[in-house]
Amino acid sequence: MTTKIFTEEKTAFFIPPKNWVILNPKIYTNYIRVIFAKNEKAICRPTMILSTQETALSLDDYTFEAKKEHEIDPNITYKILGPLDLINGKAILSEVTKTVNAIDYKILQLILIKDCIAYVLTAASKKEDVIDNYKIFTDCFKTFELIDDLFSKVTIKSKKNLLVNKYKSLIASSKKLDEKQNTKNLVSFEKYIDKNYQNEGKYFTMLVVEKALKEIKDLKK
Template sequence: MHIKWFFLSLLLPLALFAERTPLFTPPPKWEIADPRTLSPRVQIGFLTKGKKGFCPSLNLSSEPVDLSLDQYVAIVMNLHAKKGTCRDLGPMKVQGGMGRLIQLETTSNFGPLRLMQFITVWEGKAYALTACARREDFGSYTATFEKAFRSLQLVDNLTDLLDEKRRKALELSEVRVIAAWQKCTSGVESHAKDRAFQKAWKPHEKMVVTQFSDLGAHFQLLLLRQLEEKITQ
C-alpha cells in the first residue's frame, strides 16, 4: 500500500460510512482500481497485479432497492441477457448471509469474457460482488473468486473486528494523525504543514498495512478512509 491510497480514497463516497459497511477480503496483493475509472454504483474494485492485457478483477457495487432478492436477481438477469448468455447458479451462503450466484458470458476486445456475480439484498440495499476474467482464464481463478465472495459481510464498526490490543494501537495512532492535522490548520506555512502531517500519517499508514494485513486490503483502505473522514469533519 502507498500514500496514494489516502488520496484515491478521497474519491470514495462518504455514504459508505453513514450505515453498516459492506466488507469483503480481496485476493492478497491485488491492486486497488482507480475510483475514477469505476461506475457510480461501484464502491471499490481490485485488479490482479502486474498483468498485461485484460486484468481479472473484483468489484463491489450497491444501490438502494425496495425489492426482494428474487425480484432483483430477475431484473439483473434480464439486463445481462441482452449482453450475452446468463445463468442462475443458485443460492450461495457467505459470511453476511444468503444470496444468489449468477454467471454471464459476453465478448470484448480482449475476447470472450466470463463474469460471476454474487448478488444479495440486505437492509434495503442490493449488493453485487462481481468477478471477471477472460473465459479461458476463469477456471484458474474460480477458487480465488469464491473465497472473496464468501467473505462478504456488513459490519457496524470496522474496529469490532480487531482484538483489544490492535484496537488500542489503532486509536492511539489515529489520535496522533488527528493532532497533526489540527496543527496543519493553524497559521503555519504550507510546506511545514505537509511535513507535520506526513510525519504522523506515514507511520499510521505503515501500521495499518503491516498489522492488519490479515483482514485484507479492503479493510485497510476503509480504515484509512474513515480516518480521513474524521479529520476533515
C-alpha cells in the same frame, strides 16, 4: 432498476485474492466501492469489483432485473446459479458470459440485499482462465460480510486498541489543522497501518483511511 447513489452505514468487507492490488480510486464510478485486479501485466487480467446501490426490490426481483438488463446485449448470457449463505443472510450467485472485442469472458456475480442496499460483488476473467479462478472467486465471495465495527477485524486485542487510539488521536488533532497538514497526517497513518497491520490486508487499510477522511471532512463542515 431505479437507483440512486447511496453511502451505506455498514462497512462491506471481504478478503480479496492473495497479492491482488487495488486499482486507482480515481477511475471508480459513484457506485463502485473498490476494484481489485490480479497483480500481473496482462491486458485482460482478472478483476473483482464491489459496488452498491440503494434499492426497494427484493433479492429475487433485483437479480431478475440484473439478468434482464444484462441480456439486452445479445453478446451476454446471464445464468442464475442459486443461493449462497453468507454471515449476513442469503445472497444469489450468478454466472455471466460475455464477448468483448472477440475475447470471451466468464463473470461470477454475487448479490446481497440488506436494509434496502444491494451489494454486488463481481469477479471477471477470460473464459479460458475460469477453471483457475473459479475457486479463488467463490472463496472470496464466502468471506463477504457487513460489519458495524471495522476495527473488529483486528483480532489481537492489544493491536486493535493501539490502532483505535491512533485513529482517535488523528481525528482529534485534525480539528485545528489545515487541509494540507491533515492530508500529510493521513498519508502517514496509512503507511503505519500498511506496515503494522499486514495480516488485515490492503482493503482494511483503505477502509480505515476512508473512514478517517470522512470523519475529518464532517468535522470541518
